[in-house]
Amino acid sequence: MERCNPKLAEIQRISGECPVFGIWGHEKATELTYYGLHALQHRGQEGAGIVVNVEGELKAHKGLDLVNDVFKDVEFDQLQGHHAIGHVRYATQGQTGIENVQPLLFHSQTESMALAHSGKIINAYELRGQLEKQGSILQTSSDTEILAHLIKRDGQEINEKSISNALNELHGAYAYMILTKDKMYAALDPHGIFTLSIGLLGDAYVIASETCAFDQIGATFVRDILPGELITIEERALKSSRFAKQEKRALCAMEYVYLSRPDSNENDVNVHASRKQMGKELAKEAPAPFNADIVIGVPDSSISAAIGFAEESGLPYEMGIIKNRYVGRTFIKPSQDLREQGVKMKLSPVRGIIEGKSVMMIDDSIVRGTTSKRIVHMVKDAGAKEVHVRIASPPIEHPCYYGIDMSTYEELIATNHSTCEIAEMIGADSLAFLSEAGLEKAIVKDKSLNQGLCTACMSGRYPIDIKEGKKSPLCVIKD
Ligand SMILES: O=P(O)(O)OC[C@H]1O[C@H](OP(=O)(O)OP(=O)(O)O)[C@H](O)[C@@H]1O
Ligand SMILES: NC(=O)CC[C@H](N)C(=O)O
Ligand code: SF4
Ligand SMILES: [Mg+2]
Structure with missing residues (x-):
């Protein structure tokens, strides 16, 4: 240990991975996502949003504020569905603007998709360049949007195969949640830099970046999602597949030091x-x-x-x-x-x-x-x-x-x-x-x-x- 006896001197002079939350198969999905995001607010305070599946149609509500303020005027009965994903943002790529607040929502002639992302894509710049050359016009300046374009490239359907292929083009640390009209997906990067856990609330599946969100809504912890694992939830079934082999685990030590809630x-x-x-x-x-x-x-x-x-x-x-x-x-x-x-x-x-x-x-x-x-x-x-x-x-x-x-x-x-x-x-x-x-x-x-x-x-x-x-x-x- 270095010990010092210093005088005062002048000097020049952390935030983290945004949390994701999702629930599948509960009549109060929007409200529960709201409570889940509350429990995760410590991980980012720049913006918050929820996308809910209302009888097959994806509807979003987002804002540049704390969860409480973004949803203060929302009548949950008007935005109620059985499946929802949510996000609170701390920007790591792209400005603090409403266009970058997640979940991002994409529509096409065939299907819609909502995307929520934690982490940072290291090769985002290269991938953006490639996508732009192929004719994509990106709507946001964050790295999150890239996955949606990679999934839908060449008019592919949104399914396990197109998602797995797209995830394999990303380098970096990420946890993703995707909501479509009939499925919810969750994936964790092959090194498992961050965590993503599965819980149950009655018959409803819950997925969250931190287990404190389960306690908040009364859900029970089932298991952690594994690095390189893709979870697909539809109707009443949860299915696990691998989009990549698990690399040596490298869970962020700062999660324990500072980022996560003590509970x-x-x-x-x-x-x-x-x-x-x-x-x-x-x-x-x-x-x-x-x-x-x-x-x-x-x-x-x-x-x-x-x-x-x-x-x-x-x-x-x-x-x-x-x-x-x-x-x-x-x-x-x-x-x-x-x-x-x-x-x-x-x-x-x-x-x-x-x-x-x-x-x-x-x-x-x-x-x-x-x-x-x-x-x-x-x-x-x-x-x-x-x-x-x-x-x-x-x-x-x-x-x-x-x-x-x-x-x-x-x-x-x-x-x-x-x-x-x-x-x-x-x-x-x-x-x-x-x-x-x-x-x-x-x-x-x-x-x-x-x-x-x-x-x-x-x-x-x-x-x-x-x-x-x-x-x-x-x-x-x-x-
Ligand atoms: O050296 P610095 O750049 O100041 O960063 C370190 C400080 O920032 C964090 O506290 P923060 O106030 O963000 O959150 P907390 O209330 O959870 O401690 C951390 O707990 C340290 O106190
Ligand atoms: N803190 C994060 O995980 C941010 C996610 C994404 N990179 C963004 O900037 O929106
Ligand atoms: S431990 Fe790794 S992931 Fe966590 S803050 Fe440090 S470099 Fe980033
Ligand atoms: Mg502190």
């Missing part, structure tokens, strides 16, 4: 339990100094790790920072100005708890440094004697090309700065990160069942070739 299970591992263990491993690797008085977490997502750190250290866990619940996630904000404004409005110190204390401050990650820089000063201004920062994940030194909003080296504070320099920049009395081994130990409960994690943003070892992503102009997405 979700990913690959059979509870997110809160893994975060708590990250905190314990961190306390073993980088213990609190002898004079530390209390442990505090930076709400929301570091609370589990802070509890674990306190438990392992034998120090009291205190609520030293509170969060204004009406401000969204700051890492998931489309620009740096908004992120900084978000942190300022969101977190406040509890003076009565931290005044005169030597504080262990635990956060789950440092990405751009916006949060820790502000919070350390806030806690010191509120009278803390010392602020020792411990981060429950390794330094993020490499961009993510798979759909998490850390796409350039320039924005990552750990790329060009040592731990000591970062400590100085954020004004901490000491700083340490969890090691990659510690992170894996916390997530993997049974080595023999471990199918593999992606830790590319920390280790630089990319499970899917990123060459096309590096040269793609579509990589540069927003303001």
Whole structure:
């Protein structure tokens, strides 16, 4: 562990994979999708939408807002069908415009299709070019639309074969849901960078990016969709096929660190339990100094790790920072100005708890440094004697090309700065990160069942070739 005794220094300065949700065979499909999207709102706040199958006709309602606001004037009785898919968006390719809000809906003379997508297609730029040469006129600037054109190329029908062939042209990380007049499909990329789970609500099939959406609507978890698997649901039957062979699993480690809700299970591992263990491993690797008085977490997502750190250290866990619940996630904000404004409005110190204390401050990650820089000063201004920062994940030194909003080296504070320099920049009395081994130990409960994690943003070892992503102009997405 690098320990530092820094002075304040000035510096320059995460969001993630949008969730999908689908339900097949329930008379209140639209309403249940709405509740499911509510449970998944933490993964994106730029836009939300639902496409419902009303007696064979696909109808959409979407907007550029939080789920609650997009649907506030919707009479669910007027938009009721038995099958629906939904999405909340955090843009990874293409601007934050209504045209890119999903599910995207496509009509042709023969059939309609709605498409919802999580992740990022690395070869989107090349595929767009090919499609345009063949005469496709794309309506959106996101990478999602490409799949629809690939499926319908040469006037093909929408079926398992055309979907499988189209999926095999994509490189990248993805979970897709497709709704047609008589079927619902779900597919996960061959490396399984993200998760997609199957649940049951009575006789209705439910599919969601995170299991917390099942709990929200009272559905029971059945199983996870496998990497390279295509699920087809029609009438009362669910069928599994493979569009690709399963590659070595590379489930995004950031799902456990930050992205998922603590009540979700990913690959059979509870997110809160893994975060708590990250905190314990961190306390073993980088213990609190002898004079530390209390442990505090930076709400929301570091609370589990802070509890674990306190438990392992034998120090009291205190609520030293509170969060204004009406401000969204700051890492998931489309620009740096908004992120900084978000942190300022969101977190406040509890003076009565931290005044005169030597504080262990635990956060789950440092990405751009916006949060820790502000919070350390806030806690010191509120009278803390010392602020020792411990981060429950390794330094993020490499961009993510798979759909998490850390796409350039320039924005990552750990790329060009040592731990000591970062400590100085954020004004901490000491700083340490969890090691990659510690992170894996916390997530993997049974080595023999471990199918593999992606830790590319920390280790630089990319499970899917990123060459096309590096040269793609579509990589540069927003303001
Ligand atoms: O170094 P930075 O660029 O600031 O990014 C890291 C911070 O962003 C996330 O918090 P966020 O506020 O997004 O969400 P949370 O409320 O779930 O913790 C994460 O938990 C860190 O606190
Ligand atoms: N965060 C995501 O998964 C985004 C999906 C898609 N790439 C988009 O930008 O709309
Ligand atoms: S690079 Fe990082 S954020 Fe991206 S998928 Fe891998 S672990 Fe997740
Ligand atoms: Mg945070």
